[in-house]
Amino acid sequence: MATYTFRLPDIGEGIAEAEIVAWHVSVGDLIEEDARIADMMTDKATVEMESPVSGRIVAVAGEVGDVIAIGSALVVIETEGEGEVEEPVAEPATVSKSLEPFVSSEVETPDAPPSPDTNRPMEGTKVLASPAVRQRAKDLGIDLAQVRPSEEGRIRHADLDQFLAYNSAGGYRPAGGQSADEHIKVIGMRRRIAENMAASKRNIPHFSYVEECDVTALEVMRAQLNSSKGDKPKLTMLPLLITAICRALPQFPMLNARYDDEAGIVTRYGSVHLGIAAQTPAGLMVPVIHDAQALNLWQLAREIGRLAEAARNGSAKPAELSGSTLTVTSLGPLGGIATTPVINRPEVAIIGPNRIVERPMFVSDSMGGERIEKRKLMNISISCDHRVVDGHDAASFVQAVKTLIQTPVLLLAS
Structure with missing residues (x-):
C-alpha cells in the first residue's frame, strides 16, 4: 500500500496559515476522491478541503481550532499502490511556531437559504457532481436536480x-422541556470576531x-x-444615508481614514471604501463597497x-471583505433608539443609523408660528477613535x- 500526504495548499494571496474549523474525516475512515476532508478559515475566507485521492485516512493534522501553516500536512491517506506520494505545494512565506507536524484548515461559512435563480440545473440537463457527492445525495434521498450549484454548475x-x-424545519433544540448546558468551543469566524472586537x-x-434627524421628507x-x-x-x-455620508466626508477627511498605531501613521483616503456590517449565520462580516462615492443611489442599492x-452564502471574495476605510452598521427595524458601535480597527470611525x-x-409654519405635526425621526450614532x-x-x-438627509433634494444635486 502507498501513502499520500495531502498538504494545505496556498488558499489566498498573502495567507501563511489557516485555522481548522471542522473535520469531516477521522483516522480509519475510508474516503472517495472529492470527499470533504476539512473546513479551513483564513483571515479573509472559509475554504472547503476535498481529497484528491481515494483511500483510508491514517493521520490527521490536529483538532478543531488548531492553526496550521500553508504547506503543512493536513492528512495522510493510504492508497492502492506502492511508495509515498506528497501533494506538491508552494513554500509558505512564513510559518507559525505553534504548528504541529500535521495541521490543516479551511472554513466554510454557513450558507443562507437558497433562492431560485438561473444557477439551478434545468430540468433535463446533466447534473455535474463527483461520485462522492452523488453517493451522499443518494444516501440522504436528495434529488440533485433540485440542488443549486454554487460555482460553475458543479454541485459540491x-x-x-x-x-x-x-x-429542514425547526431549530436545533427540541421544543419544550429544559435544555442541557452546552460547552461550545470558540473557533473560526466567532473567534476572529472575538479577537478583533x-x-x-x-x-x-x-x-x-x-x-x-427628521427623515420625514427623505422617506x-x-x-x-x-x-x-x-x-x-x-x-x-x-x-440614501451612504450618499449623504459620501457627500459630507470631503469636509472631514480625518474620518475616512485608517490608523496604523504601531507605525504611528494615519492614512486619509480620497475614495470612500465603505464597509457594511452584515449579520450572517457564521457571525458578523463586513463586505466592502469600494469607491462608494462614485455610485448613484440605485448602484449602491444593487451593490x-x-x-x-x-x-451570507459564503461566496464573497477576499477583496470584497477587506480594504474598508469607514464602516456603517445598521440593525434595521431592530436598530433601537441609540447605539455605541465598536470601531472596525484599524478604521477610526463607525456610523450606526x-x-x-x-x-x-x-x-414652523409659513406665518412664523409653530404647530405640532407627526414626524418621522431617526437617530444617527457615531463612534470615533479619540x-x-x-x-x-x-x-x-x-x-x-x-x-443633507433633512434636505433630500441635495442628495440628487450634482
Whole structure:
C-alpha cells in the first residue's frame, strides 16, 4: 500500500496559515476522491478541503481550532499502490511556531437559504457532481436536480449542506422541556470576531455621539423614487444615508481614514471604501463597497444587496471583505433608539443609523408660528477613535450628514 500526504495548499494571496474549523474525516475512515476532508478559515475566507485521492485516512493534522501553516500536512491517506506520494505545494512565506507536524484548515461559512435563480440545473440537463457527492445525495434521498450549484454548475458537498439547511424545519433544540448546558468551543469566524472586537476596545479610546434627524421628507422622496423605479432595485434608507455620508466626508477627511498605531501613521483616503456590517449565520462580516462615492443611489442599492448575499452564502471574495476605510452598521427595524458601535480597527470611525420612529414635533409654519405635526425621526450614532478624531469634528460631520438627509433634494444635486 502507498501513502499520500495531502498538504494545505496556498488558499489566498498573502495567507501563511489557516485555522481548522471542522473535520469531516477521522483516522480509519475510508474516503472517495472529492470527499470533504476539512473546513479551513483564513483571515479573509472559509475554504472547503476535498481529497484528491481515494483511500483510508491514517493521520490527521490536529483538532478543531488548531492553526496550521500553508504547506503543512493536513492528512495522510493510504492508497492502492506502492511508495509515498506528497501533494506538491508552494513554500509558505512564513510559518507559525505553534504548528504541529500535521495541521490543516479551511472554513466554510454557513450558507443562507437558497433562492431560485438561473444557477439551478434545468430540468433535463446533466447534473455535474463527483461520485462522492452523488453517493451522499443518494444516501440522504436528495434529488440533485433540485440542488443549486454554487460555482460553475458543479454541485459540491457545501451545496448539499445548504439544501439540507434550507429544507429542514425547526431549530436545533427540541421544543419544550429544559435544555442541557452546552460547552461550545470558540473557533473560526466567532473567534476572529472575538479577537478583533477585543483588540478594538483594548487599543482604541472610543467616544460616541448621537444626533436626532427628521427623515420625514427623505422617506417621502424614497417612496416616490421607488414608485417610479422601473427595473431599478428598491431603495432602502441605507443607500440614501451612504450618499449623504459620501457627500459630507470631503469636509472631514480625518474620518475616512485608517490608523496604523504601531507605525504611528494615519492614512486619509480620497475614495470612500465603505464597509457594511452584515449579520450572517457564521457571525458578523463586513463586505466592502469600494469607491462608494462614485455610485448613484440605485448602484449602491444593487451593490449592497449583492455583497450582503455573498457574505451570507459564503461566496464573497477576499477583496470584497477587506480594504474598508469607514464602516456603517445598521440593525434595521431592530436598530433601537441609540447605539455605541465598536470601531472596525484599524478604521477610526463607525456610523450606526437607528430605527425610524414617529413622534409629535413642533414645526414652523409659513406665518412664523409653530404647530405640532407627526414626524418621522431617526437617530444617527457615531463612534470615533479619540486619538485621531476630535469630538468637535465628529459632531460637525454628523450635523453635515443631518443637513443633507433633512434636505433630500441635495442628495440628487450634482
